[in-house]
Every structure is written in structure tokens, then in C-alpha cells.
Amino acid sequence: MAPLFKRSEEEGNIEEMEEEFEFEDIEVKVKFRPGPNHGWRVAKDVEPPLELVEDLFFGNEEVSKAAEDELRSWIADEFGGGYWKIELTRAGKTLRSKTIHIDDVDIIYGVNKWIVYVKGEESGKWYKADVEFAHPPSTAEIIDQIGGGGRVRVVGYDEKGRIMSSKTMNINVPTPDWVLEREDSFEKRMREALKKQVEKQQEKLISAIAGEGGQQTSGIDRVIAKLEELVEEKRLEGIQKIIDALERREGRDEKKSLSETLFIDPYKAKVRSITLLIEKLAEKGDIETARLLLNEIPDGSSALISLMTAGANLANAVASMLAGAGSTNKVRDKLDRMVEERIQKKKEREKEKGKEEKEGLVDKEKSEEKEMAEREGGAWSERETKEGGEGEEEKTVEQERRILVEESESEEGWDIKLGVEE
Amino acid sequence: MSDILDKLKSTLGANSESLARIFKLVRQIGIYESFKALMKQPFFRNAVKAKLEELHTALVNRYGITSESVNHVKEGSKVKVVAELEIADPELRKEFQDRLRDLVKNIFEGGYDLVPEFVKEFEIESISCKERGDKVFVYVVGGEKLVELLKMGGVENVGEEEEG
Numbered sequence: 001m002a003p004l005f006k007r008s009e010e011e012g013n014i015e016e017m018e019e020e021f022e023f024e025d026i027e028v029k030v031k032f033r034p035g036p037n038h039g040w041r042v043a044k045d046v047e048p049p050l051e052l053v054e055d056l057f058f059g060n061e062e063v064s065k066a067a068e069d070e071l072r073s074w075i076a077d078e079f080g081g082g083y084w085k086i087e088l089t090r091a092g093k094t095l096r097s098k099t100i101h102i103d104d105v106d107i108i109y110g111v112n113k114w115i116v117y118v119k120g121e122e123s124g125k126w127y128k129a130d131v132e133f134a135h136p137p138s139t140a141e142i143i144d145q146i147g148g149g150g151r152v153r154v155v156g157y158d159e160k161g162r163i164m165s166s167k168t169m170n171i172n173v174p175t176p177d178w179v180l181e182r183e184d185s186f187e188k189r190m191r192e193a194l195k196k197q198v199e200k201q202q203e204k205l206i207s208a209i210a211g212e213g214g215q216q217t218s219g220i221d222r223v224i225a226k227l228e229e230l231v232e233e234k235r236l237e238g239i240q241k242i243i244d245a246l247e248r249r250e251g252r253d254e255k256k257s258l259s260e261t262l263f264i265d266p267y268k269a270k271v272r273s274i275t276l277l278i279e280k281l282a283e284k285g286d287i288e289t290a291r292l293l294l295n296e297i298p299d300g301s302s303a304l305i306s307l308m309t310a311g312a313n314l315a316n317a318v319a320s321m322l323a324g325a326g327s328t329n330k331v332r333d334k335l336d337r338m339v340e341e342r343i344q345k346k347k348e349r350e351k352e353k354g355k356e357e358k359e360g361l362v363d364k365e366k367s368e369e370k371e372m373a374e375r376e377g378g379a380w381s382e383r384e385t386k387e388g389g390e391g392e393e394e395k396t397v398e399q400e401r402r403i404l405v406e407e408s409e410s411e412e413g414w415d416i417k418l419g420v421e422e
Numbered sequence: 423m424s425d426i427l428d429k430l431k432s433t434l435g436a437n438s439e440s441l442a443r444i445f446k447l448v449r450q451i452g453i454y455e456s457f458k459a460l461m462k463q464p465f466f467r468n469a470v471k472a473k474l475e476e477l478h479t480a481l482v483n484r485y486g487i488t489s490e491s492v493n494h495v496k497e498g499s500k501v502k503v504v505a506e507l508e509i510a511d512p513e514l515r516k517e518f519q520d521r522l523r524d525l526v527k528n529i530f531e532g533g534y535d536l537v538p539e540f541v542k543e544f545e546i547e548s549i550s551c552k553e554r555g556d557k558v559f560v561y562v563v564g565g566e567k568l569v570e571l572l573k574m575g576g577v578e579n580v581g582e583e584e585e586g
Contacts, residue, residue, distance in 0.1 A: 172487060416548060416549050
């Protein structure tokens with residue numbers, strides 16, 4: 001595409017080209033999107049100064065850069081932040097385009113309202129504040145309207161309720177009281193739900209002990225009633241049965257394994273002790289404590305986990321030991337065989353050849369030995385050399401690496417460009 | 423540098439030899455992977471968290487930072503991390519920018535251990551700072567790993583720009 005305008009290098013004026021008369025057909029289109037994941041929408045009401053557009057597309061590098069900065073500033077002031085695409089089109093075809101990203105100004109284009117959410121520290125939930133803004137709220141406005149700060153998210157919505165912008169920030173003043181209250185009620189609800197779960201578990205446990213086939217009861221009173229019934233009538237029959245069974249097994253098999261001594265016996269002892277305590281408490285009429293103590297009866301899973309872990313560790317240790325021993329034996333066997341073969345070979349050769357030849361053989365064997373030693377240790381020495389080499393190389397690289405710092409300053413601030421010189 | 427090393431030594435209870443060994447190991451496995459592995463240790467994670475909170479409080483009090491936020495934007499293969507700080511007092515705003523520039527320069531020109539590795543591994547291209555209204559914007563252009571590092575360090579919601 002030939003340029004529509006050409007700037008004369010000598011005069012610095014715009015020289016009309018052949019195609020210039022077509023400029024009237026060219027349309028300047030501005031498109032907008034709030035973020036990279038949004039689609040472009042045509043911003044018909046945004047009409048940038050044409051002379052800046054002209055400089056942007058047809059000026060030399062310096063002029064174009066200056067025009068871009070001016071356009072950026074103009075758009076930021078008039079329409080806010082976001083991604084802005086300026087296009088030159090003719091008959092629906094895009095001739096040139098340039099995207100300007102403004103990230104230091106709030107997105108306001110297309111935003112209908114701003115809603116503030118505050119994060120609850122305990123629950124991590126976002127609570128919607130009962131306030132809406134018609135403009136991007138400042139920090140002071142947010143503090144004033146929501147009554148505090150903390151972790152705050154300001155979300156901008158368009159007229160259809162779609163999210164156009166979202167900014168999360170820390171406002172360094174305490175969280176509003178209403179959020180703390182809601183957090184308390186949230187915590188309270190969580191506690192109640194947890195309590196209900198505990199009750200349900202207790203009911204299940206009692207039903208199971210009573211041998212009622214998992215019949216479910218509801219309410220703490222019924223649980224206590226069941227427990228009383230259990231203590232009075234059945235006298236912990238279920239638990240006693242378990243203990244009896246365990247004791248019978250003990251008597252039958254006197255030879256205990258290590259795992260039984262370490263894990264099963266302490267488990268049994270704990271169950272027995274707790275059961276006796278429950279009995280005593282129930283006899284004294286302290287039903288509530290007895291009920292609580294029932295929860296302490298271990299279900300055997302901890303003993304099982306300990307057992308499995310110990311087993312796995314033992315298996316690993318044995319496997320490592322065997323692997324180590326195996327490899328050592330293998331190497332030793334190999335070496336023994338090699339030595340034997342060499343002695344045998346030497347003897348045979350000694351018999352066959354004379355003294356002079358023998359000397360020659362010694363030399364040869366020396367070289368053979370060397371060769372063998374190299375074969376044996378080759379892999380390691382090679383690796384060591386390589387590692388050493390890499391280490392040295394790394395050290396050299398380390399020493400040679402230097403950071404290149406290029407600093408520039410402007411009215412707005414400063415910029416430091418970095419690079420690593422190898 | 424010696425100050426930083428001394429602090430590190432006293433914090434970790436480490437001597438120069440063990441620090442040298444740590445640096446060597448970090449070089450071998452990379453800063454990101456090392457940090458990731460260390461952050462899995464509750465002791466280290468809690469220490470980092472506590473230090474960052476301490477630093478945040480000190481900065482908020484020292485410069486009167488009313489609010490701050492961190493976002494990131496993808497720019498081709500690079501990522502631009504944008505930290506936005508609201509400082510009402512213009513003098514403090516200026517002081518913040520100047521001291522930040524000095525700190526950045528000292529770190530990158532000081533010839534410290536691991537800094538070249540850091541720049542290379544996280545593909546740090548530039549660090550800049552500018553003022554607009556009562557806000558200070560700090561930009562760091564680097565590789566995508568940089569965002570992961572920030573998230574690991576406890577900077578929440580880095581990447582609001584990505585939200586659709």
C-alpha cells in the first residue's frame with residue numbers, strides 16, 4: 001500500500017500524492033475493549049483530532065511517537081483507560097491500525113455503574129456493599145460510603161450488567177463493621193452446621209453400639225435417652241462383646257507378632273480403659289461425660305495407619321538394603337571373576353613363552369590393566385570430569401554475567417531498562 | 423550487600439559457608455523452583471509472610487499509602503506487572519519514587535549474588551515508575567514466571583486484567 005501522504009524531507013511539509021484525492025473516502029474508526037479477553041466494540045462517539053491521526057500513521061518515527069503520546073493523553077482525559085484501536089479504513093477494508101493501551105487511568109467508557117465488594121478476612125467471601133457509584137469511586141469516597149476499607153473490589157458494569165472492569169485493592173483502614181457482623185453470623189452458621197454434624201455422628205455411633213441396625217434418631221435428648229437406655233439395660237453389651245472377643249483371641253494365640261505388641265495391644269488397652277471409665281461414669285449417673293467419652297473410643301483406623309506406615313517403611317528399608325547388597329555383590333563377583341581370569345591367563349602365557357616374552361607380556365598387561373581400570377571407572381571419571389568442567393564453566397559464566405542498566409528520566413517518572421551481559 | 427547478608431545470616435542462623443552452599447544450590451535448581459520448594463515449608467512460608475506484612479505496614483505508615491493494588495497485563499510473550507499506590511502527600515510521593523529508583527539501581531548495579539540469575543530467569547526487561555494524579559504506578563516488565571512468583575509471595579489477585 002503506497003502512502004497516502006508523503007512528508008517532504010527538505011521542506012517538512014505535506015506533499016500531495018496522486019492518491020490524496022481519495023483521502024475523503026478514508027474513514028477513521030475508533031474501537032474499544034476494556035481488557036484483552038473482551039471483544040472490540042466500535043466507539044462511534046470517539047472522534048480523535050484528525051491531524052494527530054495523520055501524524056500517527058504518516059509521520060516519521062519521532063512525529064508518530066509524539067502523536068501517539070498526545071492521542072493517549074487525549075483519550076485518557078476524555079474517555080478513560082482500556083484498549084483503544086485507531087483504524088484507517090476504506091470501503092470497509094482496514095488500511096492501517098494502531099492500538100493504544102492506557103493502563104494508568106480507570107476504565108470509564110461504556111461503564112454504567114460501579115459496585116464495591118469487601119472481602120471477609122475469615123471466610124474469604126466477598127460482601128456487596130449497599131452502595132452504587134455513577135463514576136469510578138476514589139479511595140476516600142469508598143471509605144466514606146462503605147464505612148471502612150480492607151480488601152476491596154470495585155467492579156464496573158455496563159448497561160446490560162456485563163463486567164467491564166474490575167480492580168482489587170487494599171485500602172489501608174479497618175474493615176467496615178457491617179462486614180465484621182456478617183462475618184460473625186457466617187462463623188455462627190458454620191459453628192451450628194458443625195455442631196449438627198457432630199450430633200449426627202454421635203447418633204450414628206450410639207445406634208451402632210446399641211445394635212439397632214443403624215436406626216437414626218434426632219435431637220440431643222433422644223441421644224441421651226438412648227445412652228441411658230444402653231447403660232441401664234444392656235450394660236455396654238456391645239463393647240463388652242468386642243473386649244471378650246479380643247481377650248479370647250489373646251488367649252488362643254499367645255505368640256504375638258511385633259506389630260501386635262506395638263500397635264494392636266495399645267489399641268485394645270485404650271478401648272478397655274475408656275470402656276471401664278464409661279461404665280463407672282454411667283453408674284455414677286454422669287451421663288453427659290460418659291457420652292463425651294464415647295467419642296474417645298478409637299475406631300482402629302489410627303492403629304491401622306501406624307501399622308501400614310511401619311510396614312511400608314520396613315519394606316522400603318529392606319528393598320534398599322537388598323538393592324544395595326545386590327549391586328555390591330554383583331560388582332564384587334564381576335571383579336573376582338575378572339581377577340581369576342587374568343591370573344589364569346597369565347599362568348598359561350607364562351608356561352608357553354620365555355622370559356623375554358614374559359616381560360613383553362607384563363607391559364601388555366600393564367596396558368590391559370590400565371584399559372580395564374579405565375573401563376571400570378570410565379563412567380565415573382568421565383562424569384566427574386564433565387561435572388568439574390560444567391562447574392568451571394558455570395563459575396566462568398557466573399563471573400562474566402553482568403547486569404546492564406540503562407536509566408532514563410521524564411517529567412512523569414523514571415525508567416530503568418535491564419539486560420544481562422554474558 | 424553486607425547488611426543484607428548479615429541480616430540473612432542472623433535470621434537463618436547461617437554462616438558464610440552454608441550461605442554459599444545455599445546460593446550454589448539455588449543456582450543449580452533455579453530461583454523459582456527453590457522458592458517454590460521452600461514455600462512449601464511452613465516455617466519458611468510463615469517467615470516470608472510475616473516479613474512481607476511487616477514491610478507492608480512499614481511502607482504504609484512511612485509514605486501514607488492510602489490504597490494499593492497489583493495487576494498484570496500480557497504484552498506479547500512478556501508480562502507487565504502494574505502496582506498502583508495512592509499517596510496523597512506530593513512530597514512523600516516524590517520521595518517514594520526517588521527512593522525506589524535508588525533501591526532498584528543499587529540492587530542491579532551492586533553486583534550481588536543471584537541478581538543476574540534473577541534477571542535472566544524471570545526475563546526482567548525493565549522497571550519503571552510514574553506519577554499520575556495522587557497515584558504512583560510501578561511497572562515491571564518480565565516473563566510470565568514473574569506473576570507466578572508474586573502469587574507465591576502472597577500478592578493476591580495479580581491479574582485482574584485477565585478477568586472477562
